[in-house]
Amino acid sequence: MSVQERKQRERADRERLIVATARELAEQQGWDAVTTRRLAERIQYSQPVLYSHFRGKREIIGAVALEGAAEMASAVRAAASAADGPRTRVTALARTYLEFAERNPAVYDAMFQLDGGLAFAHEDTPEPLKDAFAALLESLGEVAGDGVHPGLFTEVFWAALHGLATLTRAGRLPPEETGRRVELLVDRLAVV
């Protein structure tokens, strides 16, 4: 059995290598540069090997997205727990979210801009995605205000952050004012 175990472990290692390499390449040169040929070359295997781990490129993007969701969830929770008071917590959350998007643009794209073949807003939504939303909800639920459903409030707040993140990165919004936009957003949306 030990031989099989070793093989399984090696396979799992290789799968992680694929995802990490895809992410690295995407972060360096954008997702357009992540072709199956280049990816295969970087991991020093032939193209078909990729297809023995993933159904296709889409699934590789999806794997990067799940990894990103987990990281984002923990980043948000860390920022929230370091702040005291609902208001400060929400500001920290917003800043952390936008910073994550800015620092990991390719991962953010994988999560929300590209088709990673992942289900959303359903029961069969992958756990990391649900958990990332939950991480937002934990802090945002506090400031939803009376009579407002915390989930709905979180959706709206999240959408605003997502809009800021994507429009800024696409050059639609000048990045200098990001801080003031966050301030305004928190001021108005959060009920303290």
Added chain:
Amino acid sequence: MSVQERKQRERADRERLIVATARELAEQQGWDAVTTRRLAERIQYSQPVLYSHFRGKREIIGAVALEGAAEMASAVRAAASAADGPRTRVTALARTYLEFAERNPAVYDAMFQLDGGLAFAHEDTPEPLKDAFAALLESLGEVAGDGVHPGLFTEVFWAALHGLATLTRAGRLPPEETGRRVELLVDRLAVV
């Protein structure tokens, strides 16, 4: 000279045909289906003809985006002028914006999701794009609140709408609650 004029007119007609066909095809089957070959076939010319009008596919997307921006601007202005009172106006604006995105997903993608090679937030931003932002500003500036820069407020409100539009269409947010999200957004952001 009349012959030259006729030729110029025919050329302009053909250019409009290309853009309209691209838009139609994108709206029917998504931008992935808009290949230069299919597009050429639909307009009954060969591929290279496309390149005598546009530098490449990106510029065709850009042309659709500009067309869309003009339409959105007039839709937003129409909705705003039909409503009386700042608060009602903003609600109408928000609904109109989201409705535009929902009814013209391919055009919306061309404007904000895809790379149409257009400049933003610069002086050399194409007029229709600046005007679309101006259309939002006209109504949103009224409810920015004292001491808040109208442009900054418009950016934040717009980002929120953009986030709602994209996340909803990508299946990240259940569409049933859109109305309540808009209500919440206007309630909190707009100062009446």
Added chain:
DNA sequence: GATTCGATCCTAGCAGCGCTAGACATTCGA
């Protein structure tokens, strides 16, 4: 009216894409 010349358009092809069939080793179990 014939001829030249320039504009216009098409055929054919390039390199690269995601993905896969089938051949080839290599390793495992009998």
Added chain:
DNA sequence: TCGAATGTCTAGCGCTGCTAGGATCGAATC
């Protein structure tokens, strides 16, 4: 030690955006 099963690679399919070079056609000139 041999057959089967597993793993991997080479080669290739149909597609993409884009372009070079040749054919064709219409307008201007003699």
